Amino acid sequence: MQRILRKDLVREVKKSFARFISIAILIGMGTTFFIGLNSAAPTMLHTANAYFKEYHYQDLKVIAPVAFNLEDVQQLSEIDLVENGTLGHLAQTLTQPGNLVLEVLSFKDQKEQFKLIEGRYPEISGELVLDSKGRKNYQLGEELSFLEGGNHDPAFKETPYKIVGFVESTRYISKNARGVSAIGNGSVDLFGLIGEGDFTQEPNTIDIELVPKSRQKNVYSSAYEADLVKAKAAVDVFVETKIAETTSDIKSELQDQEKDLAKQQREVAEQEKELAEELQELSDKKVSLEEEKKQALAAYETAQNLLTEHREQLTEVKNRLSISEGAIASEGKRLESVAKQIATQQEELAQLQGQADSQESLSQLEETYQRLVASYEKEAGLHQIELGKLSVIRQQFLSIDQLVQLETVNLPDVDLITAQFANLEKERSDGAKQLADSLAKLKETSTEFDNGLAELTREEAKAELLSYKIQGIDETETFTPFKENIERLGVVSKVVPFVFFFVAFIITTTLILRMIDQSREQIGTLLALGIHRRQIIKKYTLYTLISSVIGLGLGIYLGVFGLSQVIINLYSPMYNFSDYQSQVYPSYIIISLLASVISVVIIPYVVYSRLFKLPALQLIRPKVASSGKRLLIERIPGLWRQVPFFFQRTIRNIMSYKVRMSILLIGFVGCMSLLFISFGARNSVDQLQKKQFYEVFKYDVSVGLADVTSTEEEAEYSTYMTEKKMKHLPVFQEKWESLTADKKRIETFLVSPEESKVFHQYIEMTDADSGKSLTLGESDVVVTEKLAKIFQLKVGDTWPMVNSEGLTITPKVTKIVKNYYLHYVYLGKKAYEQLLGEPAVYQRDFLLVEKWGDKASEELLNLPAVNNVHTRQRDIEKMEEMTAQLNNLIVVLIVAAVLLGLVVLYNLAYITILERKQEIAVMRVMGYRQKQLTRYIFREILLLGFLGILLGSVIGKGLHQLVMEQVELEFLFFPQIEWLKVFNESGFTLLIIASLLMILMHRKIKQINTVEALKVKD
Structure with missing residues (x-):
């Protein structure tokens, strides 16, 4: 009998091979997704742990702006849980060419911490091993220079560094993220290794290894985390003491230097005062000399005018003298002529006196003579008068001539005066120049002293701000994000596989129950033949068990080595893990096995038990159909008559086959729920990026300003902003921590703008409840929505915040606004001053620009007042990198949901057709065409499909919210999805899936044999 039953089992498998395979596929799919999704996360964590173990990671890394020595290492090694420490160097710089931010580490033969990808390690000074990520920017043999502010970075030896190799490091397991930086674009682009001797500074880092007992633990385990926290706390105490001692020494030294500078500055000020007084005396002397010169020139001008006047008089007298002398000379000549005439007349008169006959002539001659003598005497008298006048004129001439000669002699020499005054002015000018030069040198010295004091002030400020960092392996750039990504995957693996399991095993149970129902006649016959029901149950149990084992085995294999690897491969491009170590987790296999046993053994066994209670004869006979009942809608005549005939048939059929249609509806609802979860998750991620970086953050560039700057540096920065016509808003922005009731610290950014009224142009504030746009008031304390949700804050509530210096404040909420990435508290100017007791120091600038490129960033970075330049595009890229794995996982889920929908709906639709073959055959005989038959059957399926879409969307929305709440990290807040x-x-x-099924089922309907279907079993 056993052999007969075995043959019958084989015959049953061959006869219903499609059902057999369907059961295997459904169980296989449920198992694949359950094991695959649940195995991927622990597999990646196991691989990461093995990677850290292989490349000898550091448990803790101390980074501080002080010099460490071997004595410090020795003291650290005495701390519990600390095995040893290694001194090292770390500095961040800018590369040339490329202008990339490079984090440079010292290399001292610690090859076990790195994985050499290409080339070799540094052996001599001037050699550099670069991050493997840098292979797309640089090549082996290329030389790099390290810059700071456009000049050589003093932290390194002034030499070009030749690239000799490329490596990977356990410090950076991500292929992209390298951490944040206070210089450049705000992010580290690459890391590099150089020899210890290439650093000009003393060691400023210590790499710490815990004791072997701790290092043997899984780095992602809570036990290891506990050891790490304990060791970190002890190391923190040591480093804090070291920092305090160093700060005290620096302050003491700076105070001594400040005293010396102050003393020298006082001496310089006194010399400067003396020189200023001497310079004032020279200035007064210059005024006196100019007055004397003015008076001398005025006297010279007066004398010159008088001399000119006298010379004019002399010329006039001289002219008169010449005229007089000419007149006298003429008179003399006339007198001589008259004298000659008189002499002639005397001679003639004498001659005539001896002659008697000449008395008359003598008388006339004497008369003429007397007339001549009288004329002569008159002329002589006039001549004497003229001579007297001439003598007076001569005397006047001589007097004026002497006066002119005297004035000429006494006239000041203007050239001499000018020369004398020029010499005096030159002497004064030379003295003044010497004094001015001396004064300028003193002022320069004074400026140097001022700068020295300012530098001391800055150094004191830096001493006050000395901070250190103890970075555990869990705080490296990608260690925690990697873990968070895996945890998010774990959350998805807890919800989505359940839906798969539920749908797959419900359908599997349906198939088995359908098989039992179809085997009633055979079971009744076997019972009538006297075969024990245990053997009959064994036959059908073996059927389903073999099918489920095949599906289970296939599902385990595909889950562990298929889907799990697919998911891992989606993550692997982001990380340096080359070989993932696939793991088999018995717990997941046991859960899958139990679910399979329940669906293919226990549930069928319950059905068999109920079935075997019936007489064999009743089982052999066909199952009596239940009597028909009028539907509720039929009791409304006016409404029912309006329903077309085919739709009446559709409604009747749905109500007639309630169980079957309910299962079909469950299939639609399950598939729709999975699709809604997947598409909803993708929409949430897209909305997160869109809303945060395009609706909330409106500024394009964030410029970090130096903590301590001079007036000249600030002026240079302001001039640049003005020349470039950049719209900008100075803000205070600092990282604080919000303290929860259980002392958990939530990283929060405190932001306070210089001008509150324009703040909304840079950051949009939308009320979390009403969605209305808000503005920042001077006394406002505005909290972002996720932070308010964590602390359960509402308007009027307070909560504590603390900064890195231990200062605690308790802000009072005035507004709550939407925000989706990180936590922010926006303070008005008055609110800031009230909370912190002092005006804000604006050390960051938000910029609104139309275009921005690397050249603009370089220009800003070359300004001494600028520390770093951070663009919104950088944040977008970081967000894309953070959500890339989730997006890839969503694609896998969508594909899985489509495949599940195809398999599930195909099987349910096929069962429906098989159960209604006779009905289809009757309708075919009645003259219905093939397309009409297909529409007749699928009208019910499509109606259930639409109903399933509606119900599935409601359930999917709830599941989507559940998944996103679990996936959502502490600093993320997913926005409401675009539901429609x-x-x-x-x-x-x-x-689309239903349409594909319609095409497939159309062929199945065509293949129904009408004659065989119309046969009635008696």
Whole structure:
């Protein structure tokens, strides 16, 4: 009998091979997704742990702006849980060419901490091993220079560094993220290794290894984390003491230097005062000389005018003298002529006196003579008068001539005066120049002293701000983000596989129950033949068990080595793990096995037990159909008559086959829920990026300003902003921590703008409840929504915040606004001053620009007042990198949901057709065409499909919220999804699946044999 039953089992498998395979596929799919999604996360964590163990990671890394020595290392080694420490160097710089931010580490033969990808390690000074990520920017043999502010970085020897190799490091397990930086674009682009001797500074880092007992633990385990926290606390005490001692020494030294500078400055000030007084005396002397010169020139001008006047008089007298002398000379000549005439007349008169006959002539001659003598005497008298006048004129001439000669002699020499005054002015000018030069040198010395004092002030400020960092392996750039990504995957693996399991095993149970129902006649016959029911149950149990074992085995294999690897491969491009070590987790296999046993053994056994209570004869006979009942809608005549005939048939059929249709509806609802979860998750991620970086953050560039700057540096920065016509807003921005009731610290950014009224132009504030746009008032304390949710804050509530210096404040909420990435508290100017007791120091600048490129960043970075330049595009890229794995996982889930929908709906639709073959055959005989038959059957399926879409969207929305709340990290807040868009995408996808099924089922309906289907079993 056993052999007969075995043959019958084989015959049953061959006869219903499609059902056999369907059961295996459904169980395989449920198992694949359950094991695959649940195995991926621990597999990646196991691989990461093995990677850290292989490349000898550091448990803790101390980074401080002080010099460490071997004595410090020795003291650290005495701390519990600390095995040893290694001194090292760390500095961040800018590369040339490329202008990339490079984090440079010292290399001292610690090859076990790195994985050499290409080339070799540094052997001599001037050699550099670069991050493997840098292979797309640089090549082996290329030389780099390290710059700070456009000049050589003093932290390194002044030499070009030749690239000799490329490596990977356990410090950076991500292929992209390298950490944050206070210089450049705000992010580290690459890391590099150089010899210890290439650093000009003393060692400023200590790499610490815990004791072997701790290092043997899994780095992602809570036990290791506990050891790490304990060791870190002890190391923190040591480093804090070291920092305090160093700060005290620096302050003491700076105070001594400040005293010396102050003393020298006082001496310089006194000399400067003396020189200023001497310079004032020279200035007064210059005024006196100019007055004397003015008076001398005035006297010279007066004398010159008088001399000119006298010379004019002399010329006039001289002219008169010449005229007089000419007149006298003429008179003399006339007198001589008259004298000659008189002499002639005397001679003639004498001659005539001896002659008697000449008395008359003598008389006339004497008369003429007397007339001549009288004329002569008259002329002589006139001549004497003229001579007297001439003598007076001569005397006047001589007097004036002497006066002119005297004035000429006494006239000041203007050239001499000018020369004398020029010499005096030159002497004064030379003295003044010497004094001015001396004064300028003193002022320069004074400026140097001022700068020295300012530098001391800055150094004191830096001493006050000395901070250190103890970075555990869990705080490296990608260690925690990697763990968080895996945890998010773990959350998804807890929800989504459940839906898969539920749908797959419900359908599997349906198939088995359908098989039992179809085997009633055979079971009744076997019972009538006397075969024990245990053997009959064994036959059908073996059928389903073999099918489920095949599906289970296939599901385990595909889950561990298929889907799990697919998911891992989606993550692997982001990390340096080359070989993932696939792991088999018995717990997940046991859960899958139990679910399979429940669906294919226990539930069927319950059905068998109920079935075997019936007489064999009743089982052999066909199952009596239940009597028909009028539907509720039929009791409304006016409404029922309006329903077309085919739709009346559809409604009747759905109500007639309640169980079957309910299972079909469950299939639609399950698939729609999975699709809604997947498309909804994708929409949430897209909305997060869009809303945060395009709706909330409106500024394009954030410029970090130096902590301590001179007036000249600030003026240079302001001039640059003005020349470039950049719209900018100075803000105070600092990282604080919000303290929860259980002392958990939530990283929070405190932001206070210089001008509150324009703040909304840079950061949009939207009320978390009403969605209305808000502005920042001077006394406002505005909290972002996720922070308010964590602390359960509402308007009027307070909560504590603490900064790195231990200062605690308790802000009072006035507004709550939407924000989706990180936590922010926005303070008005008055609110800031009230909380912190002093005006804000604006050390960051928000910029609004139309275009921005690397050249603009370089220009800003070359300004001494600028520390770093951070663009919004950088944040977008970081967000894309953070959500890339989730997006890839969503694609896998969408594909999985589509495949599950195809398999589930195909099987359910096929069962429906098989159960209604006779009905289809009757309708075919009645003259219905093939397309009409297909529409007749699928009208019910499509109606259930639409109903499933509606119900599935509601359930999917709830599951989506559950998944996103679990996936959502502490610093993320996913916005509300675009419900209608997600509904359309999910519903359209499901309708496409239904359309494909219609095509497949159309062929199945065509293959129904009408004659065989119409046969009635008696």
